[in-house]
Each structure stands twice: as C-alpha cells, then as structure tokens.
Amino acid sequence: MRADQTPAVDRFGPPRQAVRRAAVLGSPIGHSLSPTLHRAAYAAMGLDWSYEAVDCDETALPALLGSLDRSWAGLALTMPLKRAALPLIDEVSDLALDVGGVNTVVFRDGRSFGDNTDVYGMVTALREAGIEAPGSAVVLGGGATACSALAALRELGVREPALVVRERSRAAEAGAAAGRLGIAVEVHTFRELEKLLPGTGLVVSTLPAGAADAYAAAVMHARAAVFDVVHAAWPTRLVKAAGFAGSPVVDGLSMLLHQAVRQVELMTGRTDVPIAAMRSAGRAELARRAG
Numbered sequence: 595m596r597a598d599q600t601p602a603v604d605r606f607g608p609p610r611q612a613v614r615r616a617a618v619l620g621s622p623i624g625h626s627l628s629p630t631l632h633r634a635a636y637a638a639m640g641l642d643w644s645y646e647a648v649d650c651d652e653t654a655l656p657a658l659l660g661s662l663d664r665s666w667a668g669l670a671l672t673m674p675l676k677r678a679a680l681p682l683i684d685e686v687s688d689l690a691l692d693v694g695g696v697n698t699v700v701f702r703d704g705r706s707f708g709d710n711t712d713v714y715g716m717v718t719a720l721r722e723a724g725i726e727a728p729g730s731a732v733v734l735g736g737g738a739t740a741c742s743a744l745a746a747l748r749e750l751g752v753r754e755p756a757l758v759v760r761e762r763s764r765a766a767e768a769g770a771a772a773g774r775l776g777i778a779v780e781v782h783t784f785r786e787l788e789k790l791l792p793g794t795g796l797v798v799s800t801l802p803a804g805a806a807d808a809y810a811a812a813v814m815h816a817r818a819a820v821f822d823v824v825h826a827a828w829p830t831r832l833v834k835a836a837g838f839a840g841s842p843v844v845d846g847l848s849m850l851l852h853q854a855v856r857q858v859e860l861m862t863g864r865t866d867v868p869i870a871a872m873r874s875a876g877r878a879e880l881a882r883r884a885g
Contacts, residue, residue: 614643615665616861618836619650619658620672627825627847627876628670636686638868639858643667646802652678656687662701666707666816668861669699676738676812683708692774693741694767695840698857710859712739715853716746720796722852725819731755732787732818734809735800736764739823743798748777756780756790784809791816797836803827810835817841826880847876 604810618628630647639745650658655675659682676695680686683699688706690696696708720726731752733743736759747755757772757779759765765781772779782790783797787809789796797813799806799822806822807830813820814835824831825846832845858867
C-alpha cells in the first residue's frame with residue numbers, strides 16, 4: 595500500500611471498521627520484517643488487528659498522519675521518517691528527542707504519542723546475549739541507528755564510546771545526539787579503526803550489509819563482542835569472524851524483535867507479548883526469503 599492510497603477521513607474521527615489497524619511506514623518498505631512480527635503477535639494474543647506496510651516518504655507523511663481515524667492504534671516508522679515525524683507528533687518522549695528520532699507512534703484519545711523503541715531493542719538484545727557491561731565500545735557508522743546505539747550504550751554504562759565514520763563530517767548527527775544524551779563521543783575515521791580496537795569490549799556496527807566486511811579481520815583479532823544490526827544477510831562476514839575468535843555476537847533480528855515487542859506493548863496496552871512466537875515467525879520469514 596502507498597501513502598497516497600490512504601483514504602481521506604477526519605483526523606481520529608469515528609472508526610469505519612471494528613478491527614484495529616497498525617502499520618509500518620517508510621520508503622522503500624517492501625523488505626520490512628515488521629508485518630511478520632506484529633501479525634504473529636496479534637495472532638498469538640487473540641487480537642483481530644491488521645498490520646500492513648505502507649510506502650511513505652517525508653513529503654507524504656503529514657497528509658497520511660492527518661488522514662488516520664480512530665481505528666488506528668499505532669505506527670512503526672523506519673527510514674526516512676524517524677526524524678521527519680518529530681514535529682508532526684503531539685507528544686514525544688524525552689528519549690526520542692535525545693536520540694533525534696521517533697520509530698513508534700501510538701494514538702490515544704485523539705492524540706499522537708511518539709517514542710523510540712530501537713534503544714530498548716538494542717539493550718535487550720545485548721543483555722539477552724550476556725553483554726551487560728561492556729566497559730568500552732566502538733560504534734561503526736554515524737546515522738540514525740548509531741544515535742540509538744549511543745543511547746543503548748549509555749544505559750549499559752558506556753559513557754565515552756568511540757564513533758567511527760568514513761569522514762568526520764558524517765558524525766554531526768550522532769555528535770549532536772551524544773550531547774543531548776550527556777555522553778562524550780570520540781570521533782574517528784575508518785583509517786584509525788585498527789588502533790582503536792585493542793581492549794575494546796564491544797563493537798556495534800550500524801553499517802549496511804557488507805559495508806563492514808573489510809574490517810572483519812581486525813575485529814576478530816581484537817576479540818571484542820560484536821553487535822551487527824543487519825538482520826537479512828545473516829550471518830555477516832563481521833559476525834563470522836568474531837565467532838571464529840569465540841567472541842559473543844548479537845544479530846539484528848534480536849534487536850528488531852525486541853523493539854517490535856515494545857511497540858506491541860505500547861500499542862495494545864498489554865504486557866503478555868508472545869516473544870517466542872514472534873521470534874519463530876521472524877526466523878521463518880528470513881529463511882523463506884533466503885531460499
């Protein structure tokens with residue numbers, strides 16, 4: 595479904611259907627695993643809810659938000675909408691403001707509430723893998739996901755992470771987020787990465803699939819734990835190398851799963867979210883796509 599296919603209705607007016615609705619918005623959106631995860635949750639929870647993927651860019655977002663009626667429970671937002679949505683939401687959490695991006699919108703009593711569950715997803719995925727206090731960390735990349743990674747690292751006690759980008763100018767967004775989060779970030783380029791790795795407790799890659807391949811050997815020799823946010827092309831070369839060294843690894847599906855669990859909690863108001871069913875559905879869908 596495209597944003598321009600959404601029917602025009604009064605904002606949060608009377609619902610036209612009893613079924614509650616939710617969706618993930620972004621562009622492109624066809625690759626999103628969110629419909630699989632959310633639908634699995636609704637089925638296991640006995641909810642007669644629908645969840646779809648809507649292709650929507652920044653230009654179409656204001657009109658789409660203005661078209662939603664009371665049948666809508668919430669939205670998940672992916673790129674390029676996380677920052678663009680901030681001024682369009684009635685109330686935004688402190689965390690989302692600090693990170694600089696909203697990935698979850700919940701509708702209640704005619705108002706919209708924005709939050710960021712990416713940070714929760716990262717922290718929970720790391721703790722699930724036994725990574726509670728890495729001590730030090732290196733973040734690869736400087737975009738929106740890197741900003742969430744900085745917030746997650748702060749929660750795990752890392753107050754001075756290193757940020758590695760291709761050019762220092764690409765660190766502006768993450769640097770601003772670090773300032774709002776109250777942490778200090780050392781910015782480096784990839785030419786300096788090998789010197790940074792010795793003694794590092796955790797490497798977080800927020801790079802696209804394949805972009806971290808060239809650094810796999812260096813990370814392997816450092817024997818640091820690795821969290822790679824990629825979930826589709828799994829295992830990545832970076833993760834394989836870390837695994838050969840016996841280092842703990844965390845996959846992007848775990849992050850995606852736990853942030854979706856939190857979204858379901860926020861949208862439904864329930865805490866009995868079926869994590870196992872969602873994880874199984876996500877793995878099955880990824881296997882189907884790979885096959």
